[in-house]
Amino acid sequence: MKGRIFSIEEFSIFDGDGIRTTVFLKGCPLRCAWCHSPEGQDFVQEYLRSPNGCLSCGACLAAGNGKLSAASIDACPRGLIRAAGEDIEAAALVGRLSRHFDTLNRAGGGITFSGGEPLAQPDFLYECLSLLRGKTNRAIQTSGYAMQDTFTRIVGECDLILFDLKLMDPITHKRYTGVTNEPILTNYRAAAESGVKLLTRVPLIPGVTDTEENIEGICRFMRECGVHYAELLPYNRMAGSKYPLAGKVYAPPFDAEQTPTARQEIFAAHGIETKIL
Amino acid sequence: MTELVQSFLDYFRTRSYRKVRTTLPPMTFTEVERDRDRYFEAVLARITEAETPVLRHTGDIFGFNRTIAMRFEWDAYMNNHTPDYAWAIERGFDAILADFAQKALSADEEGRAFYTAASKSIMIVLDFCERYRLAAEQTGCAKLAKALENVPRKAARNYYEALVFMKILIFSQRASGVQHLTLGRFDQYMYPYYLASLEAGVSADDLLEETELFFISINLDTDVYFGMQQGDNGQSLMLGGCTAEQEDAFNALSETVLTASEELCLIDPKINLRVSAKTPLERYVRATRLTAKGLGFPQYCNDDVVIPGLVRLGYDYKDACQYTVAACWEFIIPARGYDVPNIRTLNFPLAVREATMESLADAETFEDFFAAVEQKIFAHFQAKRRAVTSRKDDLHRMPKNPYGSIFLTDCREKGRDYTACVTKYNNYGIHGLGVGPAVDALTAICRAVYEEKSVGKDELLAALENDFRDAEPLRRRLLACPKLGSGDEVPERLMVRMLQFYAGAVNLTPNGIGGIWRAGTGGSLDYVTMSRDVGATADGRHAGEPFPSSFSPSIGVRAAGLLSVIEAFTRPDMKNLINGGPLTIELHTNVFRNEEGVRKVAILVSEFIRRGGHELQLNALHRDTLIEAQKHPENYPDLIVRVWGWSGYFCELDLPFQNQIISRTDYQV
Numbered sequence: 036m037k038g039r040i041f042s043i044e045e046f047s048i049f050d051g052d053g054i055r056t057t058v059f060l061k062g063c064p065l066r067c068a069w070c071h072s073p074e075g076q077d078f079v080q081e082y083l084r085s086p087n088g089c090l091s092c093g094a095c096l097a098a099g100n101g102k103l104s105a106a107s108i109d110a111c112p113r114g115l116i117r118a119a120g121e122d123i124e125a126a127a128l129v130g131r132l133s134r135h136f137d138t139l140n141r142a143g144g145g146i147t148f149s150g151g152e153p154l155a156q157p158d159f160l161y162e163c164l165s166l167l168r169g170k171t172n173r174a175i176q177t178s179g180y181a182m183q184d185t186f187t188r189i190v191g192e193c194d195l196i197l198f199d200l201k202l203m204d205p206i207t208h209k210r211y212t213g214v215t216n217e218p219i220l221t222n223y224r225a226a227a228e229s230g231v232k233l234l235t236r237v238p239l240i241p242g243v244t245d246t247e248e249n250i251e252g253i254c255r256f257m258r259e260c261g262v263h264y265a266e267l268l269p270y271n272r273m274a275g276s277k278y279p280l281a282g283k284v285y286a287p288p289f290d291a292e293q294t295p296t297a298r299q300e301i302f303a304a305h306g307i308e309t310k311i312l
Numbered sequence: 313m314t315e316l317v318q319s320f321l322d323y324f325r326t327r328s329y330r331k332v333r334t335t336l337p338p339m340t341f342t343e344v345e346r347d348r349d350r351y352f353e354a355v356l357a358r359i360t361e362a363e364t365p366v367l368r369h370t371g372d373i374f375g376f377n378r379t380i381a382m383r384f385e386w387d388a389y390m391n392n393h394t395p396d397y398a399w400a401i402e403r404g405f406d407a408i409l410a411d412f413a414q415k416a417l418s419a420d421e422e423g424r425a426f427y428t429a430a431s432k433s434i435m436i437v438l439d440f441c442e443r444y445r446l447a448a449e450q451t452g453c454a455k456l457a458k459a460l461e462n463v464p465r466k467a468a469r470n471y472y473e474a475l476v477f478m479k480i481l482i483f484s485q486r487a488s489g490v491q492h493l494t495l496g497r498f499d500q501y502m503y504p505y506y507l508a509s510l511e512a513g514v515s516a517d518d519l520l521e522e523t524e525l526f527f528i529s530i531n532l533d534t535d536v537y538f539g540m541q542q543g544d545n546g547q548s549l550m551l552g553g554c555t556a557e558q559e560d561a562f563n564a565l566s567e568t569v570l571t572a573s574e575e576l577c578l579i580d581p582k583i584n585l586r587v588s589a590k591t592p593l594e595r596y597v598r599a600t601r602l603t604a605k606g607l608g609f610p611q612y613c614n615d616d617v618v619i620p621g622l623v624r625l626g627y628d629y630k631d632a633c634q635y636t637v638a639a640c641w642e643f644i645i646p647a648r649g650y651d652v653p654n655i656r657t658l659n660f661p662l663a664v665r666e667a668t669m670e671s672l673a674d675a676e677t678f679e680d681f682f683a684a685v686e687q688k689i690f691a692h693f694q695a696k697r698r699a700v701t702s703r704k705d706d707l708h709r710m711p712k713n714p715y716g717s718i719f720l721t722d723c724r725e726k727g728r729d730y731t732a733c734v735t736k737y738n739n740y741g742i743h744g745l746g747v748g749p750a751v752d753a754l755t756a757i758c759r760a761v762y763e764e765k766s767v768g769k770d771e772l773l774a775a776l777e778n779d780f781r782d783a784e785p786l787r788r789r790l791l792a793c794p795k796l797g798s799g800d801e802v803p804e805r806l807m808v809r810m811l812q813f814y815a816g817a818v819n820l821t822p823n824g825i826g827g828i829w830r831a832g833t834g835g836s837l838d839y840v841t842m843s844r845d846v847g848a849t850a851d852g853r854h855a856g857e858p859f860p861s862s863f864s865p866s867i868g869v870r871a872a873g874l875l876s877v878i879e880a881f882t883r884p885d886m887k888n889l890i891n892g893g894p895l896t897i898e899l900h901t902n903v904f905r906n907e908e909g910v911r912k913v914a915i916l917v918s919e920f921i922r923r924g925g926h927e928l929q930l931n932a933l934h935r936d937t938l939i940e941a942q943k944h945p946e947n948y949p950d951l952i953v954r955v956w957g958w959s960g961y962f963c964e965l966d967l968p969f970q971n972q973i974i975s976r977t978d979y980q981v
Binding site for chain 1: 873876877909915
């Protein structure tokens with residue numbers, strides 16, 4: 036079946052073991068206030084216009100009857116428009132990725148499905164993972180937001196799960212991501228029990244996720260689930276950089292200038308080893 | 313690094329000493345009555361007489377730097393080779409003079425003249441060294457004064473003396489007109505002296521300090537050396553590699569050199585590292601830490617490809633195992649070879665354009681057209697070949713350099729100057745420029761004109777003639793065709809075919825001076841200078857737009873990614889392209905920000921080698937490139953920056969974010 040992706044990134048080196056190729060699936064049910072991939076949020080095809088070098092000549096809009104379209108790509112004299120969103124058959128995608136299996140396998144890596152939220156296209160994702168079985172290491176990078184049976188079915192076809200834990204308080208979670216965290220925590224527990232290698236990742240957002248209370252909560256929860264390692268991703272000021280490209284406005288409801296606190300001592304007190312990426 | 317090294321480094325960075333150099337007028341050929349036997353000897357005498365021995369700093373424990381600058385009238389000089397340093401250092405000039413005196417007795421007239429002239433130059437050098445010894449005594453550098461009591465008259469006995477000897481050899485050859493003087497396999501020929509010092513009780517730390525002081529000292533004079541650009545001075549140095557017995561030659565001194573280079577962050581010496589499929593990953597990790605410094609080296613050379621490639625060209629296996637690089641990337645043999653590996657450049661995009669304009673209209677199939685391209689490449693090579701036949705005559709007119717020649721084994725054994733072409737290897741190398749755009753143009757014609765028939769021949773020819781004036785939609789269609797590095801089969805297959813033909817046309821063609829021609833994939837400044845006059849090409853490139861440097865995807869192509877680029881550029885049989893010319897990849901410094909990133913880059917390099925790539929240059933991108941990318945984003949669509957748990961294209965980031973990254977790289981590099 037077909038799925039919608041918005042990017043394939045080769046030589047992805049900070050997202051799991053070895054050298055990996057990451058496929059970004061388009062569309063996400065969450066709207067995290069610090070999201071750095073605005074072009075990955077919507078499920079529909081979009082057109083991105085790089086603002087740098089733009090002559091403001093209007094050719095792109097003229098070609099698309101007032102909005103960006105496929106015709107705008109050819110119309111731009113500087114080549115600044117590109118499409119975000121390509122529909123592709125699972126088998127065709129795996130065929131394209133297969134060129135690099137030898138290299139990826141020797142380099143101890145594999146393929147990672149990220150997004151957007153990969154679990155938001157579960158059938159496509161499942162088919163891709165099934166086709167990759169036995170060929171290379173398969174990972175998903177997920178918020179964990181999905182129906183439990185969907186999650187379990189996907190995890191059964193994974194070799195590695197990169198799982199974000201953001202906020203423990205359900206109300207705060209909803210405020211900053213747009214959704215409640217109940218399915219996420221349930222799925223995290225399932226991931227921990229699945230026997231599949233689990234890599235927990237905690238984004239450190241200043242004043243939001245890096246509070247003592249939240250980190251303490253994450254640690255308690257991880258310990259309950261029997262997980263003893265986490266990677267910490269400190270927020271930096273680049274998160275909003277692609278919003279103008281997608282014609283969106285980045286307005287974080289927290290102090291983006293503040294440096295986040297890693298609070299590794301709290302993790303350590305709970306017997307959780309950490310690494311800052 | 314020690315305080316002494318730091319202090320000498322700080323002194324070097326002021327460059328204050330350069331302001332007080334005296335410039336002598338260029339030595340003219342008429343001053344020696346246009347006598348080719350005497351010119352460079354006179355140059356050596358003039359410079360050594362005018363020089364004042366000076367030790368510039370307490371860290372300057374080697375001396376033999378320049379206080380004067382002097383150009384030569386004659387621009388044909390010895391260059392781009394690796395002298396036989398070991399021969400001199402392990403004998404000393406006294407023994408060499410005695411040997412030459414002996415050889416002169418049984419030599420023919422030309423030989424006698426050669427040994428006499430060479431001996432005279434050695435005497436000039438020895439006199440100058442004596443002046444240096446006295447100066448060292450007077451200025452209180454007892455260590456140097458003591459070493460100069462022994463070297464260069466006698467063989468070096470330890471690492472320090474060997475370094476002093478090296479410094480004398482570099483100084484004296486440069487002063488006798490040798491340019492682009494390379495340092496060769498330093499970790500091999502200096503290793504016996506390094507071990508001798510260790511055995512005599514000198515600590516590894518002290519030997520590191522001596523190495524670092526030596527490296528700083530060879531940076532002091534680079535402004536008086538000739539080069540295409542500042543820094544283009546030939547001081548490349550090769551580490552590691554295998555022995556003729558297939559053993560790993562990487563040693564403790566190789567480690568020391570890597571450490572010194574990493575600590576100093578100077579442009580000289582330019583580090584090259586010989587590796588193979590057997591090289592342990594840890595060594596790549598070690599070398600990648602040096603890449604992370606942003607200096608653009610080490611450059612990797614693949615023994616598994618280069619040695620068999622040299623053997624195919626007729627080099628003896630044992631000699632091939634000794635290979636090093638010339639000033640840039642051309643593979644040469646120290647001591648036994650005087651190859652001219654950069655004698656001409658073949659302009660691939662020009663050949664493809666000419667074939668297009670002249671033959672596309674009548675070519676019924678793509679195969680017909682490809683045959684026309686092959687004929688064009690062949691004709692270009694023949695034209696280049698004819699253009700250098702006069703060098704044979706020039707060689708008999710060029711000033712001799714007996715002093716420089718004694719560092720070539722065959723010259724000193726046969727009593728002949730280097731201009732007599734008596735070295736075992738006298739080959740010519742041709743650069744192959746613009747592989748990326750040429751293949752992209754072929755692909756566009758294959759795809760758009762012949763397969764899809766979406767572009768008419770007349771339409772294309774008219775657009776190329778007019779540099780795409782009023783044909784922007786057509787140019788867009790051409791730009792949208794697959795490109796080399798975009799992960800597509802067609803351009804890769806066409807590159808393999810084109811390079812196979814080119815190598816077949818060039819390699820082993822006799823060069824008229826007892827050697828052969830060798831095909832390569834490099835192109836020094838040519839990628840700017842030789843692209844200016846090339847009209848529009850079928851890949852969508854406008855007239856005059858630059859080509860990529862060396863063996864790389866076209867400028868402005870959004871490659872599928874690093875894996876695709878590496879896989880594409882290791883597909884041809886690189887053993888046939890052994891004149892060299894590296895795949896050049898630029899990585900943002902962010903990639904190297906922690907040990908995990910460094911290790912994964914190291915894995916990538918090992919993969920390139922395992923796949924049969926011949927040469928690789930990795931650059932950690934620095935601030936200047938980013939600023940340039942900000943001004944001309946259209947040329948840098950592939951510049952990837954690590955932002956935060958993710959990567960993005962630099963040119964797509966909003967201006968303040970770009971500025972943030974630019975300011976960030978200041979401390980990352």
